[in-house]
Amino acid sequence: MTAPRVLVSDKLSPTAVQVFKDRGIDVDYQPDLGKDKDALLAAIGDYDGLAIRSATKATEKLLGAASRLKVIGRAGIGVDNVDVPAATARGIIVMNTPFGNSITTAEHAIAMMFAVARQIPAADASTQAGKWEKNRFMGVEITGKTLGIIGCGNIGSIVAERAIGLRMKVVAFDPFLSDERAIQLGVDKVDLDELLRRADFITLHTPLTDNTRNIIDAAAIAKMKKGVRVINCARGGLVVEEDLAAGIKDGKVAGAGFDVFVTEPAESSPLFGLPNVVCTPHLGASTTEAQENVAVQVAEQMS
Known part of the structure:
Protein backbone atom coordinates (compact mmCIF):
# COMPACT_ATOMS: atom_id res chain seq x y z
CA MET A 1 0.00 0.00 0.00
CA THR A 2 1.42 3.38 -0.98
CA ALA A 3 1.78 6.10 1.66
CA PRO A 4 -0.81 8.88 1.59
CA ARG A 5 0.42 12.08 -0.07
CA VAL A 6 -0.02 15.49 1.52
CA LEU A 7 0.51 18.80 -0.24
CA VAL A 8 1.58 21.75 1.90
CA SER A 9 0.70 24.74 -0.31
CA ASP A 10 1.39 27.58 2.18
CA LYS A 11 4.34 28.39 4.45
CA LEU A 12 4.32 25.92 7.35
CA SER A 13 7.06 25.29 9.89
CA PRO A 14 9.72 22.65 9.09
CA THR A 15 8.73 20.89 12.35
CA ALA A 16 5.26 20.26 10.88
CA VAL A 17 6.73 18.84 7.67
CA GLN A 18 8.84 16.52 9.84
CA VAL A 19 5.73 15.41 11.77
CA PHE A 20 4.20 14.19 8.49
CA LYS A 21 7.43 12.36 7.56
CA ASP A 22 7.69 10.76 11.02
CA ARG A 23 4.15 9.42 10.59
CA GLY A 24 5.07 7.76 7.30
CA ILE A 25 3.30 10.29 5.09
CA ASP A 26 4.68 11.37 1.72
CA VAL A 27 4.76 15.18 2.09
CA ASP A 28 5.26 17.66 -0.73
CA TYR A 29 6.24 21.10 0.63
CA GLN A 30 5.44 23.80 -1.95
CA PRO A 31 4.86 26.96 0.15
CA ASP A 32 4.19 29.27 -2.81
CA LEU A 33 1.79 27.02 -4.71
CA GLY A 34 -1.27 28.36 -2.84
CA LYS A 35 -0.75 31.80 -4.40
CA ASP A 36 -0.89 30.32 -7.93
CA LYS A 37 -4.51 29.24 -8.45
CA ASP A 38 -3.92 27.58 -11.83
CA ALA A 39 -0.84 25.60 -10.77
CA LEU A 40 -2.62 24.46 -7.62
CA LEU A 41 -5.66 23.39 -9.65
CA ALA A 42 -3.40 21.36 -11.98
CA ALA A 43 -1.59 19.64 -9.09
CA ILE A 44 -4.34 18.96 -6.55
CA GLY A 45 -5.56 15.68 -8.12
CA ASP A 46 -2.41 13.88 -6.95
CA TYR A 47 -2.92 14.36 -3.21
CA ASP A 48 -4.85 12.75 -0.35
CA GLY A 49 -4.33 15.68 2.04
CA LEU A 50 -3.93 19.46 1.78
CA ALA A 51 -2.31 21.50 4.56
CA ILE A 52 -2.81 25.28 4.32
CA ARG A 53 -2.68 28.60 6.14
CA SER A 54 -4.31 31.71 4.61
CA ALA A 55 -3.01 32.08 1.05
CA THR A 56 -4.54 28.89 -0.37
CA LYS A 57 -8.24 29.20 -1.22
CA ALA A 58 -9.98 25.81 -1.24
CA THR A 59 -12.82 26.82 -3.57
CA GLU A 60 -15.54 24.62 -5.01
CA LYS A 61 -13.63 24.61 -8.33
CA LEU A 62 -10.42 23.42 -6.65
CA LEU A 63 -12.27 20.74 -4.67
CA GLY A 64 -13.91 19.55 -7.88
CA ALA A 65 -10.44 18.75 -9.26
CA ALA A 66 -9.28 17.11 -6.00
CA SER A 67 -10.34 13.58 -6.89
CA ARG A 68 -8.24 11.87 -4.16
CA LEU A 69 -8.53 14.45 -1.41
CA LYS A 70 -9.70 13.15 1.98
CA VAL A 71 -8.66 15.90 4.39
CA ILE A 72 -7.89 19.64 4.44
CA GLY A 73 -6.10 21.00 7.48
CA ARG A 74 -5.82 24.72 8.17
CA ALA A 75 -3.14 25.88 10.59
CA GLY A 76 -5.22 28.59 12.25
CA ILE A 77 -8.51 29.36 13.95
CA GLY A 78 -11.01 30.07 11.16
CA VAL A 79 -11.70 28.16 7.96
CA ASP A 80 -12.87 31.22 6.00
CA ASN A 81 -10.70 30.25 3.01
CA VAL A 82 -12.25 26.77 2.66
CA ASP A 83 -15.62 26.10 1.02
CA VAL A 84 -16.72 23.78 3.84
CA PRO A 85 -20.15 22.80 2.38
CA ALA A 86 -18.49 21.83 -0.94
CA ALA A 87 -15.83 19.83 0.92
CA THR A 88 -18.42 18.09 3.10
CA ALA A 89 -20.50 17.20 0.03
CA ARG A 90 -17.43 15.41 -1.37
CA GLY A 91 -16.70 13.62 1.91
CA ILE A 92 -13.57 15.71 2.58
CA ILE A 93 -12.88 16.36 6.26
CA VAL A 94 -11.95 19.95 7.11
CA MET A 95 -9.85 20.57 10.24
CA ASN A 96 -8.46 23.64 11.96
CA THR A 97 -6.41 24.39 15.09
CA PRO A 98 -8.65 26.51 17.31
CA PHE A 99 -6.30 26.61 20.31
CA GLY A 100 -2.81 27.15 18.89
CA ASN A 101 -3.15 30.92 18.40
CA THR A 280 -1.82 46.35 12.49
CA PRO A 281 -2.12 43.96 9.49
CA HIS A 282 -3.91 40.98 11.09
CA LEU A 283 -0.95 40.08 13.32
CA GLY A 284 -3.09 38.34 15.97
CA ALA A 285 -1.53 34.93 15.28
CA SER A 286 1.85 36.22 14.11
CA THR A 287 4.38 34.99 16.62
CA THR A 288 6.98 32.30 16.04
CA GLU A 289 5.47 30.26 18.89
CA ALA A 290 1.91 30.36 17.55
CA GLN A 291 2.91 29.52 13.98
CA GLU A 292 4.93 26.55 15.26
CA ASN A 293 2.02 25.42 17.50
CA VAL A 294 -0.66 25.53 14.80
CA ALA A 295 1.57 23.94 12.16
CA VAL A 296 2.51 21.01 14.38
CA GLN A 297 -1.09 20.60 15.58
CA VAL A 298 -2.50 20.50 12.07
CA ALA A 299 0.16 18.00 10.94
CA GLU A 300 -0.59 15.72 13.90
CA GLN A 301 -4.36 15.95 13.38
CA MET A 302 -4.12 15.23 9.65
CA SER A 303 -1.67 12.37 10.15
Missing part, protein backbone atom coordinates in the same frame (compact mmCIF):
# COMPACT_ATOMS: atom_id res chain seq x y z
CA SER A 102 -5.09 31.74 21.56
CA ILE A 103 -2.34 33.14 23.78
CA THR A 104 -0.73 35.08 20.94
CA THR A 105 -4.00 36.73 19.92
CA ALA A 106 -4.87 37.54 23.54
CA GLU A 107 -1.44 39.13 24.05
CA HIS A 108 -1.89 41.20 20.90
CA ALA A 109 -5.20 42.55 22.22
CA ILE A 110 -3.53 43.51 25.51
CA ALA A 111 -0.63 45.12 23.62
CA MET A 112 -3.12 47.11 21.52
CA MET A 113 -4.90 48.22 24.68
CA PHE A 114 -1.65 49.61 26.11
CA ALA A 115 -0.70 51.19 22.76
CA VAL A 116 -4.03 53.05 22.61
CA ALA A 117 -4.02 53.97 26.32
CA ARG A 118 -0.58 55.61 25.98
CA GLN A 119 -0.63 56.63 22.27
CA ILE A 120 2.63 54.74 21.79
CA PRO A 121 2.80 54.57 17.96
CA ALA A 122 2.13 58.29 17.45
CA ALA A 123 4.48 59.24 20.31
CA ASP A 124 7.19 57.03 18.80
CA ALA A 125 6.82 58.60 15.33
CA SER A 126 6.86 62.11 16.83
CA THR A 127 9.94 61.45 19.00
CA GLN A 128 11.88 59.83 16.16
CA ALA A 129 11.04 62.85 14.01
CA GLY A 130 13.01 64.97 16.51
CA LYS A 131 10.00 66.49 18.29
CA TRP A 132 9.55 66.37 22.05
CA GLU A 133 5.76 66.58 22.51
CA LYS A 134 5.27 65.60 26.15
CA ASN A 135 2.07 67.61 26.47
CA ARG A 136 0.51 66.20 23.31
CA PHE A 137 0.57 62.58 24.46
CA MET A 138 -1.41 62.50 27.68
CA GLY A 139 -2.42 58.89 28.39
CA VAL A 140 -4.66 57.02 30.80
CA GLU A 141 -3.86 54.25 33.28
CA ILE A 142 -5.52 50.89 32.80
CA THR A 143 -5.27 49.94 36.50
CA GLY A 144 -8.70 50.17 38.11
CA LYS A 145 -10.45 50.61 34.74
CA THR A 146 -13.24 48.34 33.52
CA LEU A 147 -12.55 46.10 30.54
CA GLY A 148 -15.60 44.87 28.63
CA ILE A 149 -14.96 41.58 26.82
CA ILE A 150 -17.42 40.65 24.09
CA GLY A 151 -16.92 36.90 23.62
CA CYS A 152 -15.31 35.08 26.56
CA GLY A 153 -14.24 31.78 24.94
CA ASN A 154 -10.69 30.52 24.28
CA ILE A 155 -9.13 33.91 23.64
CA GLY A 156 -11.49 36.15 25.61
CA SER A 157 -10.92 34.12 28.78
CA ILE A 158 -7.12 34.50 28.45
CA VAL A 159 -7.58 38.26 27.98
CA ALA A 160 -9.76 38.28 31.12
CA GLU A 161 -7.08 36.53 33.18
CA ARG A 162 -4.36 38.90 31.93
CA ALA A 163 -6.54 41.97 32.55
CA ILE A 164 -7.32 40.85 36.11
CA GLY A 165 -3.56 40.44 36.60
CA LEU A 166 -3.22 44.06 35.47
CA ARG A 167 -5.71 45.04 38.21
CA MET A 168 -8.56 45.82 35.84
CA LYS A 169 -12.21 45.05 36.56
CA VAL A 170 -13.61 42.73 33.89
CA VAL A 171 -17.18 42.47 32.62
CA ALA A 172 -18.04 39.93 29.95
CA PHE A 173 -20.89 39.47 27.50
CA ASP A 174 -21.12 35.96 26.05
CA PRO A 175 -24.36 33.95 25.71
CA PHE A 176 -22.29 30.73 26.01
CA LEU A 177 -20.47 31.74 29.21
CA SER A 178 -21.79 29.76 32.19
CA ASP A 179 -22.21 31.39 35.59
CA GLU A 180 -19.71 28.86 37.04
CA ARG A 181 -17.07 29.71 34.42
CA ALA A 182 -17.58 33.45 34.98
CA ILE A 183 -17.00 32.99 38.73
CA GLN A 184 -13.95 30.82 38.03
CA LEU A 185 -12.49 33.53 35.76
CA GLY A 186 -13.37 36.32 38.19
CA VAL A 187 -15.44 38.24 35.64
CA ASP A 188 -18.82 39.87 35.98
CA LYS A 189 -21.20 38.28 33.45
CA VAL A 190 -23.49 41.00 32.02
CA ASP A 191 -25.74 41.69 29.05
CA LEU A 192 -24.43 43.72 26.13
CA ASP A 193 -26.12 46.99 27.14
CA GLU A 194 -24.61 46.87 30.62
CA LEU A 195 -21.16 46.11 29.18
CA LEU A 196 -21.41 49.08 26.82
CA ARG A 197 -22.49 51.32 29.69
CA ARG A 198 -19.77 50.25 32.14
CA ALA A 199 -16.64 49.60 30.09
CA ASP A 200 -13.69 52.01 29.80
CA PHE A 201 -12.09 49.65 27.26
CA ILE A 202 -13.99 47.19 25.04
CA THR A 203 -12.31 44.24 23.32
CA LEU A 204 -13.95 41.79 20.91
CA HIS A 205 -13.18 38.06 20.90
CA THR A 206 -16.03 36.43 19.02
CA PRO A 207 -16.34 34.74 15.62
CA LEU A 208 -18.13 36.59 12.84
CA THR A 209 -21.68 35.20 12.66
CA ASP A 210 -25.12 36.58 11.79
CA ASN A 211 -25.52 37.37 15.51
CA THR A 212 -22.21 39.22 15.89
CA ARG A 213 -21.87 41.04 12.57
CA ASN A 214 -21.91 44.83 13.18
CA ILE A 215 -22.38 44.24 16.94
CA ILE A 216 -20.61 47.58 17.46
CA ASP A 217 -22.55 50.13 15.40
CA ALA A 218 -23.77 53.70 15.94
CA ALA A 219 -26.52 52.52 18.32
CA ALA A 220 -24.00 50.57 20.43
CA ILE A 221 -21.54 53.48 20.47
CA ALA A 222 -24.33 55.80 21.68
CA LYS A 223 -24.65 53.59 24.80
CA MET A 224 -20.91 53.69 25.59
CA LYS A 225 -19.08 55.93 28.09
CA LYS A 226 -17.50 59.09 26.72
CA GLY A 227 -13.77 58.38 26.37
CA VAL A 228 -14.14 54.64 25.72
CA ARG A 229 -11.40 52.84 23.77
CA VAL A 230 -12.28 49.93 21.43
CA ILE A 231 -9.99 47.02 20.50
CA ASN A 232 -10.71 44.49 17.74
CA CYS A 233 -8.26 41.63 17.19
CA ALA A 234 -11.00 39.11 16.32
CA ARG A 235 -12.63 39.53 12.90
CA GLY A 236 -13.37 42.38 10.52
CA GLY A 237 -17.11 43.07 10.29
CA LEU A 238 -17.82 42.93 14.04
CA VAL A 239 -17.52 46.73 14.10
CA VAL A 240 -19.06 49.17 11.61
CA GLU A 241 -15.87 51.06 10.78
CA GLU A 242 -17.70 54.18 9.54
CA ASP A 243 -19.70 54.41 12.79
CA LEU A 244 -16.60 54.03 14.97
CA ALA A 245 -14.77 56.64 12.88
CA ALA A 246 -17.69 59.03 13.48
CA GLY A 247 -17.50 58.29 17.21
CA ILE A 248 -13.79 59.14 17.27
CA LYS A 249 -14.30 62.34 15.27
CA ASP A 250 -17.04 63.63 17.59
CA GLY A 251 -15.00 62.83 20.72
CA LYS A 252 -17.20 60.06 22.11
CA VAL A 253 -14.52 57.40 21.50
CA ALA A 254 -11.01 58.26 22.72
CA GLY A 255 -9.16 55.71 20.63
CA ALA A 256 -9.17 52.34 18.90
CA GLY A 257 -6.79 49.46 18.21
CA PHE A 258 -7.62 47.36 15.14
CA ASP A 259 -5.86 44.26 13.84
CA VAL A 260 -8.72 43.16 11.57
CA PHE A 261 -10.77 44.95 8.94
CA VAL A 262 -13.91 44.45 6.86
CA THR A 263 -11.74 44.21 3.73
CA GLU A 264 -8.33 42.55 3.95
CA PRO A 265 -5.70 43.37 2.89
CA ALA A 266 -6.98 46.82 3.97
CA GLU A 267 -5.70 49.47 1.59
CA SER A 268 -8.08 51.97 3.12
CA SER A 269 -10.45 52.13 6.08
CA PRO A 270 -12.55 54.92 7.60
CA LEU A 271 -10.33 54.47 10.68
CA PHE A 272 -7.02 55.19 8.92
CA GLY A 273 -5.45 58.53 9.72
CA LEU A 274 -7.66 59.30 12.72
CA PRO A 275 -6.07 60.45 15.99
CA ASN A 276 -5.14 57.67 18.43
CA VAL A 277 -6.12 54.83 16.14
CA VAL A 278 -3.54 52.03 16.13
CA CYS A 279 -3.70 49.58 13.21
Whole structure:
Protein backbone atom coordinates (compact mmCIF):
# COMPACT_ATOMS: atom_id res chain seq x y z
CA MET A 1 0.00 0.00 0.00
CA THR A 2 1.42 3.38 -0.98
CA ALA A 3 1.78 6.10 1.66
CA PRO A 4 -0.81 8.88 1.59
CA ARG A 5 0.42 12.08 -0.07
CA VAL A 6 -0.02 15.49 1.52
CA LEU A 7 0.51 18.80 -0.24
CA VAL A 8 1.58 21.75 1.90
CA SER A 9 0.70 24.74 -0.31
CA ASP A 10 1.39 27.58 2.18
CA LYS A 11 4.34 28.39 4.45
CA LEU A 12 4.32 25.92 7.35
CA SER A 13 7.06 25.29 9.89
CA PRO A 14 9.72 22.65 9.09
CA THR A 15 8.73 20.89 12.35
CA ALA A 16 5.26 20.26 10.88
CA VAL A 17 6.73 18.84 7.67
CA GLN A 18 8.84 16.52 9.84
CA VAL A 19 5.73 15.41 11.77
CA PHE A 20 4.20 14.19 8.49
CA LYS A 21 7.43 12.36 7.56
CA ASP A 22 7.69 10.76 11.02
CA ARG A 23 4.15 9.42 10.59
CA GLY A 24 5.07 7.76 7.30
CA ILE A 25 3.30 10.29 5.09
CA ASP A 26 4.68 11.37 1.72
CA VAL A 27 4.76 15.18 2.09
CA ASP A 28 5.26 17.66 -0.73
CA TYR A 29 6.24 21.10 0.63
CA GLN A 30 5.44 23.80 -1.95
CA PRO A 31 4.86 26.96 0.15
CA ASP A 32 4.19 29.27 -2.81
CA LEU A 33 1.79 27.02 -4.71
CA GLY A 34 -1.27 28.36 -2.84
CA LYS A 35 -0.75 31.80 -4.40
CA ASP A 36 -0.89 30.32 -7.93
CA LYS A 37 -4.51 29.24 -8.45
CA ASP A 38 -3.92 27.58 -11.83
CA ALA A 39 -0.84 25.60 -10.77
CA LEU A 40 -2.62 24.46 -7.62
CA LEU A 41 -5.66 23.39 -9.65
CA ALA A 42 -3.40 21.36 -11.98
CA ALA A 43 -1.59 19.64 -9.09
CA ILE A 44 -4.34 18.96 -6.55
CA GLY A 45 -5.56 15.68 -8.12
CA ASP A 46 -2.41 13.88 -6.95
CA TYR A 47 -2.92 14.36 -3.21
CA ASP A 48 -4.85 12.75 -0.35
CA GLY A 49 -4.33 15.68 2.04
CA LEU A 50 -3.93 19.46 1.78
CA ALA A 51 -2.31 21.50 4.56
CA ILE A 52 -2.81 25.28 4.32
CA ARG A 53 -2.68 28.60 6.14
CA SER A 54 -4.31 31.71 4.61
CA ALA A 55 -3.01 32.08 1.05
CA THR A 56 -4.54 28.89 -0.37
CA LYS A 57 -8.24 29.20 -1.22
CA ALA A 58 -9.98 25.81 -1.24
CA THR A 59 -12.82 26.82 -3.57
CA GLU A 60 -15.54 24.62 -5.01
CA LYS A 61 -13.63 24.61 -8.33
CA LEU A 62 -10.42 23.42 -6.65
CA LEU A 63 -12.27 20.74 -4.67
CA GLY A 64 -13.91 19.55 -7.88
CA ALA A 65 -10.44 18.75 -9.26
CA ALA A 66 -9.28 17.11 -6.00
CA SER A 67 -10.34 13.58 -6.89
CA ARG A 68 -8.24 11.87 -4.16
CA LEU A 69 -8.53 14.45 -1.41
CA LYS A 70 -9.70 13.15 1.98
CA VAL A 71 -8.66 15.90 4.39
CA ILE A 72 -7.89 19.64 4.44
CA GLY A 73 -6.10 21.00 7.48
CA ARG A 74 -5.82 24.72 8.17
CA ALA A 75 -3.14 25.88 10.59
CA GLY A 76 -5.22 28.59 12.25
CA ILE A 77 -8.51 29.36 13.95
CA GLY A 78 -11.01 30.07 11.16
CA VAL A 79 -11.70 28.16 7.96
CA ASP A 80 -12.87 31.22 6.00
CA ASN A 81 -10.70 30.25 3.01
CA VAL A 82 -12.25 26.77 2.66
CA ASP A 83 -15.62 26.10 1.02
CA VAL A 84 -16.72 23.78 3.84
CA PRO A 85 -20.15 22.80 2.38
CA ALA A 86 -18.49 21.83 -0.94
CA ALA A 87 -15.83 19.83 0.92
CA THR A 88 -18.42 18.09 3.10
CA ALA A 89 -20.50 17.20 0.03
CA ARG A 90 -17.43 15.41 -1.37
CA GLY A 91 -16.70 13.62 1.91
CA ILE A 92 -13.57 15.71 2.58
CA ILE A 93 -12.88 16.36 6.26
CA VAL A 94 -11.95 19.95 7.11
CA MET A 95 -9.85 20.57 10.24
CA ASN A 96 -8.46 23.64 11.96
CA THR A 97 -6.41 24.39 15.09
CA PRO A 98 -8.65 26.51 17.31
CA PHE A 99 -6.30 26.61 20.31
CA GLY A 100 -2.81 27.15 18.89
CA ASN A 101 -3.15 30.92 18.40
CA SER A 102 -5.09 31.74 21.56
CA ILE A 103 -2.34 33.14 23.78
CA THR A 104 -0.73 35.08 20.94
CA THR A 105 -4.00 36.73 19.92
CA ALA A 106 -4.87 37.54 23.54
CA GLU A 107 -1.44 39.13 24.05
CA HIS A 108 -1.89 41.20 20.90
CA ALA A 109 -5.20 42.55 22.22
CA ILE A 110 -3.53 43.51 25.51
CA ALA A 111 -0.63 45.12 23.62
CA MET A 112 -3.12 47.11 21.52
CA MET A 113 -4.90 48.22 24.68
CA PHE A 114 -1.65 49.61 26.11
CA ALA A 115 -0.70 51.19 22.76
CA VAL A 116 -4.03 53.05 22.61
CA ALA A 117 -4.02 53.97 26.32
CA ARG A 118 -0.58 55.61 25.98
CA GLN A 119 -0.63 56.63 22.27
CA ILE A 120 2.63 54.74 21.79
CA PRO A 121 2.80 54.57 17.96
CA ALA A 122 2.13 58.29 17.45
CA ALA A 123 4.48 59.24 20.31
CA ASP A 124 7.19 57.03 18.80
CA ALA A 125 6.82 58.60 15.33
CA SER A 126 6.86 62.11 16.83
CA THR A 127 9.94 61.45 19.00
CA GLN A 128 11.88 59.83 16.16
CA ALA A 129 11.04 62.85 14.01
CA GLY A 130 13.01 64.97 16.51
CA LYS A 131 10.00 66.49 18.29
CA TRP A 132 9.55 66.37 22.05
CA GLU A 133 5.76 66.58 22.51
CA LYS A 134 5.27 65.60 26.15
CA ASN A 135 2.07 67.61 26.47
CA ARG A 136 0.51 66.20 23.31
CA PHE A 137 0.57 62.58 24.46
CA MET A 138 -1.41 62.50 27.68
CA GLY A 139 -2.42 58.89 28.39
CA VAL A 140 -4.66 57.02 30.80
CA GLU A 141 -3.86 54.25 33.28
CA ILE A 142 -5.52 50.89 32.80
CA THR A 143 -5.27 49.94 36.50
CA GLY A 144 -8.70 50.17 38.11
CA LYS A 145 -10.45 50.61 34.74
CA THR A 146 -13.24 48.34 33.52
CA LEU A 147 -12.55 46.10 30.54
CA GLY A 148 -15.60 44.87 28.63
CA ILE A 149 -14.96 41.58 26.82
CA ILE A 150 -17.42 40.65 24.09
CA GLY A 151 -16.92 36.90 23.62
CA CYS A 152 -15.31 35.08 26.56
CA GLY A 153 -14.24 31.78 24.94
CA ASN A 154 -10.69 30.52 24.28
CA ILE A 155 -9.13 33.91 23.64
CA GLY A 156 -11.49 36.15 25.61
CA SER A 157 -10.92 34.12 28.78
CA ILE A 158 -7.12 34.50 28.45
CA VAL A 159 -7.58 38.26 27.98
CA ALA A 160 -9.76 38.28 31.12
CA GLU A 161 -7.08 36.53 33.18
CA ARG A 162 -4.36 38.90 31.93
CA ALA A 163 -6.54 41.97 32.55
CA ILE A 164 -7.32 40.85 36.11
CA GLY A 165 -3.56 40.44 36.60
CA LEU A 166 -3.22 44.06 35.47
CA ARG A 167 -5.71 45.04 38.21
CA MET A 168 -8.56 45.82 35.84
CA LYS A 169 -12.21 45.05 36.56
CA VAL A 170 -13.61 42.73 33.89
CA VAL A 171 -17.18 42.47 32.62
CA ALA A 172 -18.04 39.93 29.95
CA PHE A 173 -20.89 39.47 27.50
CA ASP A 174 -21.12 35.96 26.05
CA PRO A 175 -24.36 33.95 25.71
CA PHE A 176 -22.29 30.73 26.01
CA LEU A 177 -20.47 31.74 29.21
CA SER A 178 -21.79 29.76 32.19
CA ASP A 179 -22.21 31.39 35.59
CA GLU A 180 -19.71 28.86 37.04
CA ARG A 181 -17.07 29.71 34.42
CA ALA A 182 -17.58 33.45 34.98
CA ILE A 183 -17.00 32.99 38.73
CA GLN A 184 -13.95 30.82 38.03
CA LEU A 185 -12.49 33.53 35.76
CA GLY A 186 -13.37 36.32 38.19
CA VAL A 187 -15.44 38.24 35.64
CA ASP A 188 -18.82 39.87 35.98
CA LYS A 189 -21.20 38.28 33.45
CA VAL A 190 -23.49 41.00 32.02
CA ASP A 191 -25.74 41.69 29.05
CA LEU A 192 -24.43 43.72 26.13
CA ASP A 193 -26.12 46.99 27.14
CA GLU A 194 -24.61 46.87 30.62
CA LEU A 195 -21.16 46.11 29.18
CA LEU A 196 -21.41 49.08 26.82
CA ARG A 197 -22.49 51.32 29.69
CA ARG A 198 -19.77 50.25 32.14
CA ALA A 199 -16.64 49.60 30.09
CA ASP A 200 -13.69 52.01 29.80
CA PHE A 201 -12.09 49.65 27.26
CA ILE A 202 -13.99 47.19 25.04
CA THR A 203 -12.31 44.24 23.32
CA LEU A 204 -13.95 41.79 20.91
CA HIS A 205 -13.18 38.06 20.90
CA THR A 206 -16.03 36.43 19.02
CA PRO A 207 -16.34 34.74 15.62
CA LEU A 208 -18.13 36.59 12.84
CA THR A 209 -21.68 35.20 12.66
CA ASP A 210 -25.12 36.58 11.79
CA ASN A 211 -25.52 37.37 15.51
CA THR A 212 -22.21 39.22 15.89
CA ARG A 213 -21.87 41.04 12.57
CA ASN A 214 -21.91 44.83 13.18
CA ILE A 215 -22.38 44.24 16.94
CA ILE A 216 -20.61 47.58 17.46
CA ASP A 217 -22.55 50.13 15.40
CA ALA A 218 -23.77 53.70 15.94
CA ALA A 219 -26.52 52.52 18.32
CA ALA A 220 -24.00 50.57 20.43
CA ILE A 221 -21.54 53.48 20.47
CA ALA A 222 -24.33 55.80 21.68
CA LYS A 223 -24.65 53.59 24.80
CA MET A 224 -20.91 53.69 25.59
CA LYS A 225 -19.08 55.93 28.09
CA LYS A 226 -17.50 59.09 26.72
CA GLY A 227 -13.77 58.38 26.37
CA VAL A 228 -14.14 54.64 25.72
CA ARG A 229 -11.40 52.84 23.77
CA VAL A 230 -12.28 49.93 21.43
CA ILE A 231 -9.99 47.02 20.50
CA ASN A 232 -10.71 44.49 17.74
CA CYS A 233 -8.26 41.63 17.19
CA ALA A 234 -11.00 39.11 16.32
CA ARG A 235 -12.63 39.53 12.90
CA GLY A 236 -13.37 42.38 10.52
CA GLY A 237 -17.11 43.07 10.29
CA LEU A 238 -17.82 42.93 14.04
CA VAL A 239 -17.52 46.73 14.10
CA VAL A 240 -19.06 49.17 11.61
CA GLU A 241 -15.87 51.06 10.78
CA GLU A 242 -17.70 54.18 9.54
CA ASP A 243 -19.70 54.41 12.79
CA LEU A 244 -16.60 54.03 14.97
CA ALA A 245 -14.77 56.64 12.88
CA ALA A 246 -17.69 59.03 13.48
CA GLY A 247 -17.50 58.29 17.21
CA ILE A 248 -13.79 59.14 17.27
CA LYS A 249 -14.30 62.34 15.27
CA ASP A 250 -17.04 63.63 17.59
CA GLY A 251 -15.00 62.83 20.72
CA LYS A 252 -17.20 60.06 22.11
CA VAL A 253 -14.52 57.40 21.50
CA ALA A 254 -11.01 58.26 22.72
CA GLY A 255 -9.16 55.71 20.63
CA ALA A 256 -9.17 52.34 18.90
CA GLY A 257 -6.79 49.46 18.21
CA PHE A 258 -7.62 47.36 15.14
CA ASP A 259 -5.86 44.26 13.84
CA VAL A 260 -8.72 43.16 11.57
CA PHE A 261 -10.77 44.95 8.94
CA VAL A 262 -13.91 44.45 6.86
CA THR A 263 -11.74 44.21 3.73
CA GLU A 264 -8.33 42.55 3.95
CA PRO A 265 -5.70 43.37 2.89
CA ALA A 266 -6.98 46.82 3.97
CA GLU A 267 -5.70 49.47 1.59
CA SER A 268 -8.08 51.97 3.12
CA SER A 269 -10.45 52.13 6.08
CA PRO A 270 -12.55 54.92 7.60
CA LEU A 271 -10.33 54.47 10.68
CA PHE A 272 -7.02 55.19 8.92
CA GLY A 273 -5.45 58.53 9.72
CA LEU A 274 -7.66 59.30 12.72
CA PRO A 275 -6.07 60.45 15.99
CA ASN A 276 -5.14 57.67 18.43
CA VAL A 277 -6.12 54.83 16.14
CA VAL A 278 -3.54 52.03 16.13
CA CYS A 279 -3.70 49.58 13.21
CA THR A 280 -1.82 46.35 12.49
CA PRO A 281 -2.12 43.96 9.49
CA HIS A 282 -3.91 40.98 11.09
CA LEU A 283 -0.95 40.08 13.32
CA GLY A 284 -3.09 38.34 15.97
CA ALA A 285 -1.53 34.93 15.28
CA SER A 286 1.85 36.22 14.11
CA THR A 287 4.38 34.99 16.62
CA THR A 288 6.98 32.30 16.04
CA GLU A 289 5.47 30.26 18.89
CA ALA A 290 1.91 30.36 17.55
CA GLN A 291 2.91 29.52 13.98
CA GLU A 292 4.93 26.55 15.26
CA ASN A 293 2.02 25.42 17.50
CA VAL A 294 -0.66 25.53 14.80
CA ALA A 295 1.57 23.94 12.16
CA VAL A 296 2.51 21.01 14.38
CA GLN A 297 -1.09 20.60 15.58
CA VAL A 298 -2.50 20.50 12.07
CA ALA A 299 0.16 18.00 10.94
CA GLU A 300 -0.59 15.72 13.90
CA GLN A 301 -4.36 15.95 13.38
CA MET A 302 -4.12 15.23 9.65
CA SER A 303 -1.67 12.37 10.15
